């Protein structure tokens with residue numbers, strides 16, 4: 001997106017009663033703890049301090065809601081797969097993310113963030129299978145590509161695309177690589193959502 005979107009923090013929801021009720025489409029940010037969800041959201045919006053960037057992974061147990069004008073919500077979901085989180089905490093943030101994703105009509109696109117430096121991870125595969133099983137639209141953004149050389153990053157992008165059988169947007173919150181491409185993908189998700197929600201009774 002060329003112009004900076006007008007974006008504001010709305011609230012953190014600890015349970016489904018705090019999820020938006022006004023029917024705007026939603027773009028969800030999903031991924032393992034520390035993969036770079038908050039950083040990518042901030043970079044996309046051009047606002048550094050918008051979503052809190054944590055160096056202590058596994059602490060966010062809230063669904064953080066950001067509103068982009070009258071267009072959409074960006075939804076920063078709790079991370080998964082942080083092995084050191086206490087079991088009770090682990091269960092509650094997985095529970096909250098699942099209660100968000102299940103039956104969420106405004107969900108236009110789930111962005112699954114995957115660390116570009118790692119080979120395919122079991123936790124991400126589980127999520128991908130779950131999203132497919134529930135018929136939810138999702139796309140992959142590979143994060144932290146600035147930590148790889150250009151050729152390593154491209155190899156990682158191809159390997160992830162082959163593994164998951166879909167396009168992978170290569171991104172960096174540091175260098176801003178791939179942010180325009182990601183906005184384009186988000187807009188495509190919104191268009192597809194509007195097309196079906198405008199005609200809810202046609203198959």
Ligand SMILES: Nc1nc2c(ncn2[C@@H]2O[C@H](COP(=O)(O)OP(=O)(O)O)[C@@H](O)[C@H]2O)c(=O)[nH]1
Pocket residue numbers: 031032033034035036037038039040052053054055057058079143144145146147171172173174175
């Ligand atoms: N080099 C680099 N570091 C990043 C990038 N994105 C996130 N990080 C770092 O990774 C850590 C976790 O980021 P955060 O956004 O809090 O991850 P989250 O737990 O998925 O929300 C922080 O120390 C960030 O500064 C990136 O694109 N490049």
Ligand SMILES: [Mg+2]
Pocket residue numbers: 037038039052053054060076
């Ligand atoms: Mg975060």
